[in-house]
Amino acid sequence: MSLFKGPMRNHLNGHKELTEHKEAVVYNPKTVYIPLFAGFDPNPKILVNVGDEVKVGTKLAVFEARFVVPVFSSVSGKVVSIEKRMHQNLKQADYIVIESDGKFTEEKNPTIDWEKASVEELVEFMKNAGIIGCGGAGFPSYVKYQGAKGIERLIINAVECEPFITSDYKAIESDLDTMLVGIRAMKKMCGAPVAEICIKKSHPELIAHVNEKIKGLDGITCREVPDVYPMGWERTLIYEVTGQRYDRLPAEVHVVINNATTALKFGTAMLTGMPIVNRMVTVSGDGVKNPVNVIVPIGTLASEIVNGPAGGYTSDKIIMSFGGPMMGGTVPNDDIAIDRQNNALTVQIDKGIDEIACLRCGRCSDYCPSGLQPVRINNVMKMNDMDRLGKLQVTKCIECGMCTYVCPSKIAVTENVRRAKRAYMAFGKK
């Protein structure tokens, strides 16, 4: 860890204007490819067979492992294939391929009255409805509420600090009432007296809209936070709100934190019985002709979204990221499907990199939100010294992209640290 901390955060050009004030559009493909990727469990128990008819919300697969939630169909139609395909994390995963009948006939899944239900019933409902973190992490949300004790604050993360992404803002605009149902239930589930919806202060219209809607709701407030990156990272946001840092989990500082779209999806599930079957995705960057927010069924291919509502590519040399340009994972092709946690596709023209030698300016350390020394990590990695990589706390890298962003020598610092982290973990160190 760096002894002399710099600002550890930075204002970035958001490019939010490309999509923020445009109407979101709906796009429904003929075929969906629903990923059964579920983190720790590579062996889903698939509940359907090729040829089966399914509805929107039909449960397709469950998992044995803890911290994994079921997967549901996003369209009505017929299962035409169960096959291995590349997931956006570049690993092979099982996919259920469904040809849509275009009717969107809905399964009748159970609903729940959050005011009457017990906390345990709500947690179980959240788990069975497959609610996961929709801001990019994809971690099952019920885990945060199971046995939650001593929680003083629920933070709803609507910061959206990465450039280009506006999907949370549009989701809030689209159905704030349902999101507030989700927030009130989450507040009950964790026992927090206060829920704070955090939005960057550079979005005054959205803040005014939220403030208007929460009038009279006990213990729910809207907090403006600075327009800096990575304000949406849990640790940065929790420090901003509480002034406290924690070691492993937000509960250590009496906080539960969830993303705004997650609250909306939980509200939808409680009111209608519908799990996460579709989502708002920002498609933006100079690599697409028509940056736009699109509501798509889970399992829609990136290629269809770009070539459909986003108007096609502006260049034949592009870089596509699932997520934002800072933390999103780049993919080698666009034949990859949207999963429940995907808030954005960022498409940028590949302008190449004119890298020069390190100037030893220290900017990468100054701005690292984890307090690391990326350039030292890189040097130690070249020497393959795993012990020193451990001392430099390489596993604390959150792959936020800041060190590359601030580097005047255009060095791919993040990529180097990421490689060092992977090597260290593969070496058996945690």
Ligand code: SF4
């Ligand atoms: S990518 Fe890792 S090393 Fe680089 S600034 Fe972010 S946390 Fe620090």
Ligand code: SF4
């Ligand atoms: S920011 Fe770039 S040039 Fe400066 S010390 Fe880090 S790697 Fe070297």
